Structure formats: C-alpha cells, structure tokens
Amino acid sequence: MTLLVTGSIGIDTVEAPSGTAIDALGGSSVYFSYAASFFTPVRLVGVVGEDCPAHFLQPLRDNPNIDMGGLEIRRGSKTFRWHGKYHDDVNQRDTVSVELNVLAEKGPTIPEPFRDSRYVFLANTHPGLQLELLSQCAQADLVVADTMDLWIATETTLLDELLGKIDGVVLNDAEALQLSGQTNLIRAGRTIAGRVKRFCVVKKSEHGSLLFADGKVYPFPGYPVEDVVDPTGAGDCFAGGMMGHLASESAAAAPVPTLRRAIAYGTIVASLELEDFSLNRLRAITREDIDARLREWEERTRF
Amino acid sequence: MTLLVTGSIGIDTVEAPSGTAIDALGGSSVYFSYAASFFTPVRLVGVVGEDCPAHFLQPLRDNPNIDMGGLEIRRGSKTFRWHGKYHDDVNQRDTVSVELNVLAEKGPTIPEPFRDSRYVFLANTHPGLQLELLSQCAQADLVVADTMDLWIATETTLLDELLGKIDGVVLNDAEALQLSGQTNLIRAGRTIAGRVKRFCVVKKSEHGSLLFADGKVYPFPGYPVEDVVDPTGAGDCFAGGMMGHLASESAAAAPVPTLRRAIAYGTIVASLELEDFSLNRLRAITREDIDARLREWEERTRF
Numbered sequence: 001m002t003l004l005v006t007g008s009i010g011i012d013t014v015e016a017p018s019g020t021a022i023d024a025l026g027g028s029s030v031y032f033s034y035a036a037s038f039f040t041p042v043r044l045v046g047v048v049g050e051d052c053p054a055h056f057l058q059p060l061r062d063n064p065n066i067d068m069g070g071l072e073i074r075r076g077s078k079t080f081r082w083h084g085k086y087h088d089d090v091n092q093r094d095t096v097s098v099e100l101n102v103l104a105e106k107g108p109t110i111p112e113p114f115r116d117s118r119y120v121f122l123a124n125t126h127p128g129l130q131l132e133l134l135s136q137c138a139q140a141d142l143v144v145a146d147t148m149d150l151w152i153a154t155e156t157t158l159l160d161e162l163l164g165k166i167d168g169v170v171l172n173d174a175e176a177l178q179l180s181g182q183t184n185l186i187r188a189g190r191t192i193a194g195r196v197k198r199f200c201v202v203k204k205s206e207h208g209s210l211l212f213a214d215g216k217v218y219p220f221p222g223y224p225v226e227d228v229v230d231p232t233g234a235g236d237c238f239a240g241g242m243m244g245h246l247a248s249e250s251a252a253a254a255p256v257p258t259l260r261r262a263i264a265y266g267t268i269v270a271s272l273e274l275e276d277f278s279l280n281r282l283r284a285i286t287r288e289d290i291d292a293r294l295r296e297w298e299e300r301t302r303f
Numbered sequence: 304m305t306l307l308v309t310g311s312i313g314i315d316t317v318e319a320p321s322g323t324a325i326d327a328l329g330g331s332s333v334y335f336s337y338a339a340s341f342f343t344p345v346r347l348v349g350v351v352g353e354d355c356p357a358h359f360l361q362p363l364r365d366n367p368n369i370d371m372g373g374l375e376i377r378r379g380s381k382t383f384r385w386h387g388k389y390h391d392d393v394n395q396r397d398t399v400s401v402e403l404n405v406l407a408e409k410g411p412t413i414p415e416p417f418r419d420s421r422y423v424f425l426a427n428t429h430p431g432l433q434l435e436l437l438s439q440c441a442q443a444d445l446v447v448a449d450t451m452d453l454w455i456a457t458e459t460t461l462l463d464e465l466l467g468k469i470d471g472v473v474l475n476d477a478e479a480l481q482l483s484g485q486t487n488l489i490r491a492g493r494t495i496a497g498r499v500k501r502f503c504v505v506k507k508s509e510h511g512s513l514l515f516a517d518g519k520v521y522p523f524p525g526y527p528v529e530d531v532v533d534p535t536g537a538g539d540c541f542a543g544g545m546m547g548h549l550a551s552e553s554a555a556a557a558p559v560p561t562l563r564r565a566i567a568y569g570t571i572v573a574s575l576e577l578e579d580f581s582l583n584r585l586r587a588i589t590r591e592d593i594d595a596r597l598r599e600w601e602e603r604t605r606f
Contacts, residue, residue, distance in 0.1 A: 017486075087486075088486045089486040089487075090486075090487075183390075183391045183392040183393075184392075184393075184529060184530075185509065186528065186529040187529055190529070204510060206488065207511070208510070208511075208522070210527065217603075218604070219511070219524035219525060219526070219527055219604060220524060220606065221511055221522035221523060221524040222522060223522070224489045224513065224520045224522055225489065226489040226490055227487075260605070260606040261606055263606065264606035298606070300519070300520075300521050300522070301521070301522060301523075301604070302563070303523065303563040303567035
C-alpha cells in the first residue's frame, strides 16, 4: 500500500563528539521516507528553495521506492537549514542556528496523483498545516502524525482538532507529559491515546518506546547502541520503519500485533540510522540487515 | 540454596503525592529479603538500635522464609532513620532528613550459622564494610553487590577491590556513568562488567534495565505502572527478586538465560512493591501473583 509523508527537507550541519557533517541532507520527510522505503513505496511531499543544489536530493532520487513527485522547488525561497551540536552525552543537544526559510512560508500542496494515498504520515509542523494536508488526503485509511513542544504550548485548539481526526500519534516522552498534563508517562500515553482514534506511541530515545492501544500499554526496550554517531533523524526513522511496515502489511486497522511488529521495525531502523551521519548508514544497508538485527534483538529481549 | 543479604534496616518516613507513611519499616535488607523470600529462604544480616519497637520487625518475623538470626539489636544505639519526599513526578525526590545512627557505627557481623551461605547480596554500604562482610562468607558461590554515588566518588580504591572480588554488581544508570567515566550507558555497563567476574545490571527505574554479561547487552523494558504510590525500596526489591530466583535455581554460575529470567522476576517484584508504602503490597501478595504478572508482561513485550 502506498505511504505518503509530508514533512521537512533540510540542509543540516551537525556537530557531534564523533565528527561534523556540514550541509548534509536532513529533514523529517527525508529520514522518514528513506526508512520507510525498505518496506513499501513512499510518496514524499515537501518544499525546498531554489538554493537547493541539484545533486542534494540525489540519494532520494536514486531510491526506487521513493516517489519525489511531491517535491516543490520554490522560486525565490531558500531551503530550511538547521545547525545542531551534540554534547558528549549525545542525548543532549543545543541548536546552534535555525533558518526556517521555506518552512515559514505557505506549506506544500499534495499533488493530484498522490491524493489517493491510503497511508499518511504527517511529520511535525504547525497543526493547522497538518489539518490542511490531511484534508487533501480524502482516501486515507490510516493517518499518523508527529508534533512538538512548540505546538503543544501554542496551538492547543488546532492540535486537539487534529488529534480527533487521526488514527495515531507519535511523540516523545517530554511532549507526552506536556500534552497530557500528567506526571506519569503511562497515564500520559493512555490519556493521549484516548484523544486519537486508535493509538499513541511515546518515544523514549535510548530507553525505547511505549505503545498505547486498545486500553493497554506495551513497552519496548531501546536497541542498545554503543557508538551513536548522530541521533538526528532517529525519531523520523522510527516512524518511517513503523509506518512502512504497517503499509506493507496493508494493516490500516492497525491491529495490536501488527503495530507491535511495526514498532519493533521502527526501533531497528532508527538504531541503524544513528550509527552514521545523515542517510549514510541507511544508504549502505539492505532490508536483510534490518531483518537480521531484528531477529538478533528479538533473541536478546526474551526472558 | 540459601541466600544471605547484608544491608540497612530503617525507620522511614515517606511523603508522596498519594499519601504519607510515618515511621514505616524500610531499609535495603528489609526490602531485599522480603522480595527474595517469594523464591528462596533468606538470611538477613543487619543492625538496629535499642529504640526499635519490638513489633516493628514483625512482618519479617512472620515470614517463614526469612531467618532473622543475623539481626543485632545494639545497646545504646539508635536505629537508622530516613525521611524522603517525592515530587509529583515520583522519579524525583528530596531527602528531608537522614539520621545514620547505627549505620555510622561499626558494621554487623555475620553469625557463625550464616557463614556457609552460597548466595550473598551485599546491599549498598561503605565498600570497606562490604569487603569485611564478604570475607566472612568464605563459602559463597555467587556474590553480588550494590553501591552508590557517594562511594564511587570517595572510595575508588576500595570499590575497585570489591568489584574484583564479586560476581555481579547492580547499580543505577547515573552511578554506572559515574563509575565508568563513560557518557554512553552501553559502554558504561560493558566497562563495569569487565571489572567484576560475571555481570553488571544497570537499573533505569521506569525505563527498565540492562544486563551486561558474556560480552553482550540484554535490554529489559520497565513494567509500566500507572499508580506509583511509593518507589522507596523498588531497587532493593529488584535485586531481591533477581537473587531470589538465582538462588532458587541453584544457578551460582549465573548463565545468561537464568540471569535474564532472574532480572524479569526482579522487575516484576519491584513493580508490585511500589504500588503501596513500605512492605504493604508485598505482604498482600503470593508467589502466584508474581508469576501471573510475569506471564502477562511476557505476553505484552513480544513483538
């Protein structure tokens, strides 16, 4: 089943203890679509400025499972740029600079041939834009969105409206506490799951994730990575692996067993991605590598 | 196989969002031994002062699996007291007051009839005392210890000596980073596992734990608890459940599959303990309840 993702495309500069990547390919839709492409065809919707070098998106174009038909190169605009610096403890990072550029302008439009997409992931952006994009996907069977602290704090009404219209939401632990007003993560996830149609996934970075669905909570440990090179994009790859598996299984009803398998896949793809900068690691692996790590992880998490 | 624990016995006052417990039975050896008693006979070694009310230790005396033959009631001394206050986020707590009392005096002695113990857990105390107690257990086959930030910072040499003599160590994530000097938890655990004979367990409270053994790392998710009443003692109950299972299986070599099962049991006993103050929850349950929750958790963590 075809999977559509809307989100950012960015020119990232990342400083990390293990090195520096300058003007690297990044952005939520980029990481998501590459991760999902191991499982299913993906349609990418995003906007860059005319400053974006022609070769910059080549890794996406070279991927036969990514349809770039939703890419807009906007005249007179500049591409989103982000510069981050990770601490020795790579769970901590500072934003050195952000240039929203094209992301501060009007959002992308979903092209006509993409409007029949049945699986839709709305990566983090203004919830008003997420609602607008969702309204362009009238045939969607399974819609999942991400969000962030800024919108939780400033756009409560629109975010509420969005939550009521989507099947699932993926967000990190701090965001889940903030959105729910709870101090316990289990209560937080349960509360949020009650505000969407089907499920809530709370990401806890190195500590794994929690799935809330059908009134139950399912915990997942993190995949232990010793040499984290660059955590940028890991959350988007998690969502990409998860949605990719759901779409590949045509599991629009998102039954819990399929959701759990999807989250395991998301965990594994994310664990691979953060072993190198940008898409470097994902470009060097195959679906076989993902399945092998998943099997190995499965073995190591039995008790 | 008989399991011996050395550790504190305390009179605890706990303030938590869900209520307050005044002068409640607490201390590491108390929580540990009660948790372990579901699995195997336990020998408790600890000291109280003569201020300790006669009825205070009755829950331990009433437990047929706990041998109180190592209890010293020291004349002229006062019992250890701790007063803590948990925040709305019960992962955060402040120490309101500590009266070390008897814990600041000379340590307990392991009574002659206990010196043939094959399984030994040295709960957190000065590593010099841990070494002294260990020297009194010449027949021990499996020795595991806990420690804390204070000793890591101030007693490096003694702690190093202790680590070299024990089979396993159980400590929390912040302590593991501190002890190893690493910023990545996986590297930290691996480093510490290389300094003891067999294994290292890193506890991550609500996020579960990591086992490092045989050069590999095995992650465990936390058991999701929505209504945490009082987390005091959960770490000791984790260790108690773990050691209790190892002793009950006569698994002194601590093979990885048995260790993993032991950690799962530790997780479950701890998850039950924190649902009420002091030993209240553990006193109300049976081994059946532990096994039932373990089965249910096992089901929920497959993917």
